[in-house]
Amino acid sequence: MATARPPRPPLVRSALLGAGIALSLSSGLHAQGPGPLQVTGVGEPVSVGAAMHRGYPAYPAWTLRALGARVDATPAGTRIFFGADTLEFMVGSPFFTAAGKPWQLVEPAYREGGVFYLPHQLFVEWLPRAYPEQIAHAPGVLRLLGGAPAAATTAAPPKPAPAGGGSGDTARRPPATPLGEPAPAPLVVIDPGHGGVDPGRIGPTGLREKDIVLQVSKRLARVLAERGYDVRMTRTTDTLIDLDDRGHMANEWRGSRPGLFLSVHANGVTDRRANGFETFFLSEARTEDERRVAEMENAAVVYEDNPRVTADDDLGFILSGLRNDFYIRASNTLAGLVQREFSDFHSGVNRGVKQAGFRVLVRAFMPAVLIELAFVSNPAEERLLGSGRFQVDAATAIADAVDRFFEEHPEWTGATH
Template sequence: MIAALLLAAQVAVIQPAVITVRGQNGEAKIAVAEKLSGPAIRLSALSSVVPVAIDSLGGGRYRIMLAGIEFFVADQAPFMEVGDRVVPLATAPFIDGGDLFLPLQVLTEQLPRAASDRLSYNVAKAELLVLTAPVAGPTAALAVPSRSRPASPPAPSAKRTTRHTGKRRVVVDAGHGGPDNGMSGPLRGGSFRVYEKHITLAVSKRLAAILRSRGVDVVMTRTTDTLIALSDRGRIANQRNGDVFVSIHVNAANQRWPRPEAARGFETYFLAEAKTEDARRVERMENESVRFETEVTAARDDPLSFIMNDMAQNEHLRESSELASMIQASLGAMHPGPNRGVKQAGFRVLVTAFMPAVLVEIGFGTNIDEARFLTQPQRQHEIAVAVAEATMSYLEHYERRVGLAGR
């Protein structure tokens, strides 16, 4: 719908030929290198205005201190490590003419996000503002003089330990809540009635408990029967630095289908433009929650932040689609309904999450058998176990791959 418009705006907004870096030593205009892979910045060009130290760790890995912020990248690997988080990048850092180039987004998005107290990027002005001078504190004390280390491999075990001590964090989002019941069913169910918001909360609580029991840190967007705006769910996820966002929902058949009461099965969505009419139906249905939200909430979503969110999320499409596949496979082993597959649609709840994000429709509340299935505590537990197992495998798989990429 508005995707084409967004794309045009992105091209205009985020591909400056030059960015201004304003630091403690004045300001500098830094040329953006237009590479085939995308816009990139020669890191050493920043050193006239911002303190930059580049440490070669061997094996193509680099430790960088920029304005007192420490992060790690590797040549040709589309990831960066900052704090104890591994962040996927749209393109990979690379070496050209002996110089390290970073994707532009490292400066315009990832570092400002990781250290918002020190860096801020103004999209309209294409200006990176270094807010405070780096202080001689604990971070600075960690700095190792450039090239003072031997060019041997960088004690990879130490690096990996750091990553693993950073606890994995999953954001669990129970769909709907409060005045927003979500779907209700089943069709031809007589006095038997289920509401989506109760099922999603029950399954989400179990999912959270299982993940916690496996050492994962869990943030729930809601734990009671209350309404959380769709945009706030993503915001909660971002503020709490989630690694993965999983939203739980219950499906409803289209009344115009030949036998709507017969529709069954489970499907998992990741964020993209809706590809099929059926995906558009689910997208419309889940986005309906917006009408329960106040105007105040809606007004906070200015167009620019929406564009930026959309971009940030795009980096995670591949990850999200992979997580969706794993959840489908895992549910397939226990769910009586058909596997309706991995699908894509433009869910508002996923748009604002800066991390791999999926929305799981755990079954059709409109079908009487599935409505019963979805309300049985034992079945809710099994669904939660299936989603938790897929999420755990995804996290492990992802970390393994990042480990390999950094070598």
């Protein structure tokens, strides 16, 4: 059983581990922080004092250039290229990705005076552990072992910022995308729910959720592609994809581009009068009805070949750790936009933005929502769901919400502004 399960993502572990280590470290620190850190390896060593802007020690991201890393400012944060790996940090978030995998620090990265700061924990704990062959930490010193890592040797030699230099990362560094080159098209991953042996909800006349959501998803893919998005679908045929794999696929497709994840579903209950549309983002359910929908959609796992029965524990941990996550706020916004667009054409009840713990959303590290188009259990809405008119309207409404999202949040498009 344990062997069938992929390794637990590092997210939770690092959070727990990190908390313990940060405590033991900070107990030995006075209020001014841990003192200067010398970073040495490529070019002149740099020495920087610990910044205490947020009450915990942090160092500027640019100091990692002395390890041969390339450090680029992005609109939302900072991207660090070390060897073959890309580490991506966002302003205000303790979460980051390294080579596509999620990690969590005890404290968030932040920007101050135009300089991007990374928590002390990254320098003294995470980097030396993640790259034991290449990076060593001793009190006050972070050192590159051997030479600069191969893929980073083209990086410009590190230039320590002048003392007190306020111009900061953003002003001095080239943007991640060279000027004059268009930013990559944002990715939109469309995830038609269910499929194969899992029919989803079934309507009074036999309409199956898995078929409806695939039809709407295909229409949506066409509309979004026409509008210039890079569109991927987790399935295009009547097949079952494991819930956990759907998010993994999305992360791989995204790389370091901006991206959104849209899971498309239809609702169903025994009360045939229930009707309307609702959009969920990932968080802990607050109401019985939210829990009901999450259980209904998470139940798809019973059709999987190797159901990962212990994953509910992961879900709980991740949810409790994600409350302030950057993506959660963006997902909430996106859910609101979908509801607004649906209210313009949908004849059913606007049931609003809701939150619950969906397995399919947990693994997607990007703004992600789950849309319940209508109730297939309601005879009138079952007819609607099967109609081409409704499917086109629903696809257009979702595409409009995606447009609005990127208009209102240019920081997610990767465009410099």
